[in-house]
Amino acid sequence: MSKDAQMRAAINQKLMETGERERLKELLRARLIGCGWKDPLKAHCKEVITGEGPQHVTVDDSTAEITPEGRALAPDGVKEGLLQRVRTFLAQHASL
Template identity: 45%
Template sequence: MSHSHKLVIKRSSMSRPPPPPPTTNKDQQHQNPSLQEINIKSGEKERLKELLRERLLECGWIDEMKTLCRAFTRKKGRNNVTVDDLVHVISPKGRGMSIQ
């Protein structure tokens, strides 16, 4: 019993160009601008910020935050309150308020 085995050698194409180098995140950022970059360049970011300010004012959120800050400052004493104190105390309340 004789088995014949053929050796097949595949040759790669000599005219095929080399693969492109792998891209890095930095390369991809230059190729495709982020949504934030697009919004900044188009002015959409500023428009959205202004819309947010208007809505927060309309629903009374800004006035409520001012009232909370004033009450906290009166309670602790004007000279005993820092901006960091206000941020620490008021931020959770502001985030927890429902906007209608």
């Protein structure tokens, strides 16, 4: 395992142990819903399903196509706020 992968695993473990991961997920969910992110992403999902045909869509394929759009639609302020919360968490748990 690379040093980068080890660091990610350690950070993820600490986030889960402290419950911060769930708090961050809830915060992200609330902010994305609050900014209206869900509606354009839902429309994109419908386009993907309609374009492929419902019988030909797999979860893996639709996830691969929808994820980049979902990330692009998330406002920069939401991303920056989440990143700042993670940085603050890491600063408080510098022993990682």
